[in-house]
Amino acid sequence: MDSNLPCNKPLLVVLSGPSGVGKDTVLQKMREMQIPMHYAITATTRPKRPGEIDGYHYYFLSVEEFKKKIEQGEFLEYANVYGNWYGSPKSPVIRALKEGKDVLLKLDVQGARSVRKDFPEALLLFLAPPSIEWLKYHLRARKTETPEKLRAREEAALEELKAADEFDYVVLNRDNDVESVVREIVEIINREKSSRCLGRPQESSVSR
């Protein structure tokens, strides 16, 4: 398949949204539903959470290792998020796109902005919570942050929610119905791919 034809051109998709909104949950469901994408693994200096696997959830690096990768130009983008470093290794993303695969990058709002700048044709999706209370409850219930870190993430979330209108689509997470959220994301990706096929401009909208 000639991935250079606009109809088969692989899409770089960014999934962003505030901490605790459900990004990992949606990604996990996409993998379970075997949605065919390259799920980019990014690097972080954040300590591993219980149950997280190095090389699957993240590449867990020391600050020194991370900075060395920055110096070697290995990241497509990187950012300091909630006090830890995060960065997207470039070569696996470029390789997957060249192989004709759609790529999914789970990034914070800063990372999404960087991708928008460097890859204007990328599709930026913002996952929004059903409500602020829902977000606060689930971030707290996840029990992954110290009280201080929790406060920092809650404050950051309010700022990040304001950035939603910078994205191509805002997808609402639905309580106990992640599958329908995945179906909606797949529909958006397919719609964007076909509209690029026909050379139509991208349309932004809040998809309900």
Ligand SMILES: Nc1nc2c(ncn2[C@@H]2O[C@H](COP(=O)(O)OP(=O)(O)O)[C@@H](O)[C@H]2O)c(=O)[nH]1
């Ligand atoms: N800019 C950027 N953000 C990333 C990268 N990897 C993960 N993130 C984002 O960093 C933020 C914090 O991630 P994490 O500590 O796993 O917390 P979570 O959002 O509560 O699951 C989330 O918004 C992630 O999407 C990356 O490579 N670059």
Ligand SMILES: Nc1ncnc2c1ncn2[C@@H]1O[C@H](COP(=O)(O)OP(=O)(O)O)[C@@H](O)[C@H]1O
């Ligand atoms: N649609 C949903 N319905 C119910 N609980 C959800 C849903 N999406 C996420 N959660 C829960 O909310 C918490 C935060 O989700 P997570 O995927 O870790 O968010 P993020 O990766 O955006 O930080 C987790 O405990 C997760 O199980």
